Amino acid sequence: MIHHLRASGVSVLVDARGAGVPAIVHWGRDLGRLDDADLASLADASVPAVSPSSIDVPLRLSLAPSLSDGWSGRPGLSVAGERPVDLALSLRSCERVDDAAAQRLAISVTDAAASVDLRIDLELTAHGVLRMRHVLTNVGEATLHLGAAASVAPVPDRARELLDFSGLWANERRPQRLTPGHGVWARESRHGRPGHDDAFLLAAGTPGFDFRTGEVWAAHVAWSGDRSLWFERSALGPTTIGGGELLGLGEVVLAEGETYDAPWLVLVWSDAGLDGVSARLHPWVRSWSTIDGPRPVVLNTWEAVYFDQSLERLQPLIDAAAKVGVERFVLDDGWFRGRADDRRALGDWFVDAETWPDGLDPLIDRVVAAGMDFGLWVEPEMVSRDSDVAREHPDWVLQPVGSPTWRWQNTLDLANPAAFAYVLGRLDALLSEHPIAYLKWDHNRDLLATDAHRQTRAFLRLVDALRAKHPDVEIESCASGGARIDLGVLERVDRVWTSDTNDPLVRQRIQRHTSLVVPPEYLGGHLGAARAHTTERTSSLSFRMITALFGSAGIEWNLAEAAPHELDAIAAWIELYKRERGLLHSGVVVRSDDADPGVLGHGVVAADASRALYARVALDSAEAALPAPARLPGLDPDRRYRVRPLPVGGEAPTIADAPPSWWAAGEVVLTGRVLGEIGLPMPLLAPENALLLEVTAV
Structure with a gap:
C-alpha cells in the first residue's frame, strides 16, 4: 500500500508495497488529493533508470538503506554480532493511525537470520513537521552491538546549498554556509552534550535561500547527548539528509529481548525560507510545551x-x-x-x-x-x-x-x-x-x-x-x-x-x-x-x-x-x-533579509496579523549614507497598519541631521503589502543600537 500523509501544505508519500523496507517517494510540497491509482502511478513513475556499472535493478532508497539493497551511501543502521551484520530486512506490517495531532505509520520489519526486529516510526504532525525514529530489538540469543540507528530521508537534487551552525562559549549558533560537491557533509558532537559548536539545525535548500525566500529541507536531532547530522550528495544515487544519536564503540549492547529507542529526527520542509521552518516548528512545540503561564520577569x-x-x-x-x-x-x-x-x-x-x-x-x-x-x-x-x-x-x-x-x-x-x-x-x-x-x-x-x-x-x-x-x-x-x-x-x-x-x-x-x-x-x-x-x-x-x-x-x-x-x-x-x-x-517570528550585513531586522506578528512588534538593529556602520528602507515582513498584505516608534530606555543615538519625515510625524499608515515589499526609511542609527516599532491594524 502507498500511504499519503498530508498536513499544513506538506505531503509525505511512503511506498509500503512489496516485501522490502518501505521508501519515501516524496517529502515536500502538498501534492493535493491523489487516489490509489494516482499514487501507484506516481510511485511507479518515480523508479529510476539502471545506470551503467551499477546494481542491475533500479536503486531504491528505503527507510533503512543497506548494502544488501545496493545502497553504498552513509547508512543509518549499523549492527554487529560476532561480526558486522549486513541487514536484509523484510516487511512484516505497516500500520497507520491518524488523529488530530498527527498521521502516524508504525512500520515493522525484520531480519530473522540476524535476529533483529526493527520498528520505524514515522509521523507527520498537524503543523507539517515530519518525525522519524528507529526502535530496534534483539530477538535472538546472541548479543548484538549497535553502531548506529539513525534516520535517513531523501531530498531533491535542487537542494544544493547547506546551512548549519558552529560556535564558542558565549557565542553560540554562528551560521556557516557551503555548497558541497559529491560526498558527505557531516557534523558530529562528542561533548556528552550538544556543545557550543552544535550544528543545531542542518538546512539544505535551493541556492540563495534565506529567511524569507527559497525552498528548504531542514533536520534536527532531538537528543541532548552526542549526535550526528549529515547531508550526502552521491554520484551513484539520491541526495539524502540524516541524523541520530552518535554512538561510541560498545555504548549500546543488546541482550536477548532488549530494545534501543532512537531519538527522533525532526524534519521540516518550507517553501518560505527559514522563517517557514520556524512557522512550522514553533506552533508544534507549543502544542506539547510544558509552559502553562506567562513567562515571569x-x-x-x-x-x-x-x-x-x-x-x-x-x-x-x-x-x-x-x-x-x-x-x-x-x-x-x-x-x-x-x-x-x-x-x-x-x-x-x-x-x-x-x-x-x-x-x-x-x-x-x-x-x-x-x-x-x-x-x-x-x-x-x-x-x-x-x-x-x-x-x-x-x-x-x-x-x-x-x-x-x-x-x-x-x-x-x-x-x-x-x-x-x-x-x-x-x-x-x-x-x-x-x-x-x-x-x-x-x-x-x-x-x-x-x-x-x-x-x-x-x-x-x-x-x-x-x-x-x-x-x-x-x-x-x-x-x-x-x-x-x-x-x-x-x-x-x-x-x-x-x-x-x-x-x-x-x-x-x-x-x-x-x-x-x-x-x-x-x-x-x-x-x-x-x-x-x-x-x-x-x-x-x-x-x-x-x-x-x-x-x-x-x-x-x-x-x-x-x-x-x-x-x-x-x-x-x-x-x-x-x-x-x-x-x-x-505570535509568528519573522526576520527580514537585509543586503547590508550591518543591519538586522526581526519581529513577532500576532497569529491573526492584527499587531506586531519589530526591532531594527544596527550591528555596524551602514554601507550607505541612505540605507535601504526597512521592510516589515509577515503582515496581512491587504490590511492597513499604523506604524509608530516605541521608545525604550531613552532615545537611541542617531548620526543623521534629521529623521525620516514619517518618523518625525510620529506615525504612518500603510498597507501590509507596502510595508512588506517597499518598507520604510529608518533613522540612521549609530552602530550597536536598536529601534522598536509597534504595528497595529487599522
Whole structure:
C-alpha cells in the first residue's frame, strides 16, 4: 500500500508495497488529493533508470538503506554480532493511525537470520513537521552491538546549498554556509552534550535561500547527548539528509529481548525560507510545551554578586527588584556547603551554614514578601574532586583520577544507581523543604569520557523523576550557556539559557538563530550591566532592553547599584514586557533579509496579523549614507497598519541631521503589502543600537 500523509501544505508519500523496507517517494510540497491509482502511478513513475556499472535493478532508497539493497551511501543502521551484520530486512506490517495531532505509520520489519526486529516510526504532525525514529530489538540469543540507528530521508537534487551552525562559549549558533560537491557533509558532537559548536539545525535548500525566500529541507536531532547530522550528495544515487544519536564503540549492547529507542529526527520542509521552518516548528512545540503561564520577569544573582552571598548583601537587590517589577528572584551558584569559589564543593547539595547560618528560609521569606517567587541554581550532574561526596564515593566520579578537569570539575556518574539516588534525594529534599518555584539546572563541562549514551539517558531519567515528584517546579536548561539546547530537552523544561553572554550585540545573532527551532518564550535573555561581563563591550540601555525583550526576559545586573533614572527606565521596560509578552510568546517570528550585513531586522506578528512588534538593529556602520528602507515582513498584505516608534530606555543615538519625515510625524499608515515589499526609511542609527516599532491594524 502507498500511504499519503498530508498536513499544513506538506505531503509525505511512503511506498509500503512489496516485501522490502518501505521508501519515501516524496517529502515536500502538498501534492493535493491523489487516489490509489494516482499514487501507484506516481510511485511507479518515480523508479529510476539502471545506470551503467551499477546494481542491475533500479536503486531504491528505503527507510533503512543497506548494502544488501545496493545502497553504498552513509547508512543509518549499523549492527554487529560476532561480526558486522549486513541487514536484509523484510516487511512484516505497516500500520497507520491518524488523529488530530498527527498521521502516524508504525512500520515493522525484520531480519530473522540476524535476529533483529526493527520498528520505524514515522509521523507527520498537524503543523507539517515530519518525525522519524528507529526502535530496534534483539530477538535472538546472541548479543548484538549497535553502531548506529539513525534516520535517513531523501531530498531533491535542487537542494544544493547547506546551512548549519558552529560556535564558542558565549557565542553560540554562528551560521556557516557551503555548497558541497559529491560526498558527505557531516557534523558530529562528542561533548556528552550538544556543545557550543552544535550544528543545531542542518538546512539544505535551493541556492540563495534565506529567511524569507527559497525552498528548504531542514533536520534536527532531538537528543541532548552526542549526535550526528549529515547531508550526502552521491554520484551513484539520491541526495539524502540524516541524523541520530552518535554512538561510541560498545555504548549500546543488546541482550536477548532488549530494545534501543532512537531519538527522533525532526524534519521540516518550507517553501518560505527559514522563517517557514520556524512557522512550522514553533506552533508544534507549543502544542506539547510544558509552559502553562506567562513567562515571569527573572532576576538572577550571578553577575550581580557572583559568590559574594549573604542576606545583607542581597537585601538591597531584593528591594530594587521588587521596585521595578521583577517576578522571580533566582539565587545562583554559591549557596551550598563549602562553595567559596568554582573549584570545590559541587555535589554537596546542602545549604552552607557559614554563608546562610539560618538556612535559605530567611532569604526566601523576604523574596516572597516582596512579591516574587524564588528560584535556585543547581548543577546536579557535576562533582568537584574537593567535595565530601567525591571523597566518600570516589567511584561515583565518571572521569578517572588524573584526567583533565573542565572548569575545575568532573562529572557524577548518574548511570550508577547509588549516585543517581543520592542526587535525586538531595534535589527532592531541597524542593520539599523550601518553597522553590524554579531550578536553574546547569551543566558546565564536556563529558570527555566514554559512554555518553548512558549518562545522557540517566540525565533525562533524573529530570523526569524530579518533575514527577514536583510537577509545579519549573526548570531552566543551562549548559555553560547554550551548550544543551535541543527539542529533546525542551520536552522536559520550561526555559533555556540561550547563552552566557548578556552582550546585546552578540545576543542579537544568537537569539536570531536559536529561535529558528526554539520559540522565543523559552529563550532566556537578560538585561545586563552597561559593560558586558563576557566581552567588556559597553552598550546603551535601550539596546540592551530591546534585545532582552524578544524572549523570556530577565535581569542579570546589580540593580542596587543602578542610578534612579535607570531604575525608572527598567520599570517601564518591565511594564512593556508584561503588556506585550502575550504577543511575543504566541505570535509568528519573522526576520527580514537585509543586503547590508550591518543591519538586522526581526519581529513577532500576532497569529491573526492584527499587531506586531519589530526591532531594527544596527550591528555596524551602514554601507550607505541612505540605507535601504526597512521592510516589515509577515503582515496581512491587504490590511492597513499604523506604524509608530516605541521608545525604550531613552532615545537611541542617531548620526543623521534629521529623521525620516514619517518618523518625525510620529506615525504612518500603510498597507501590509507596502510595508512588506517597499518598507520604510529608518533613522540612521549609530552602530550597536536598536529601534522598536509597534504595528497595529487599522
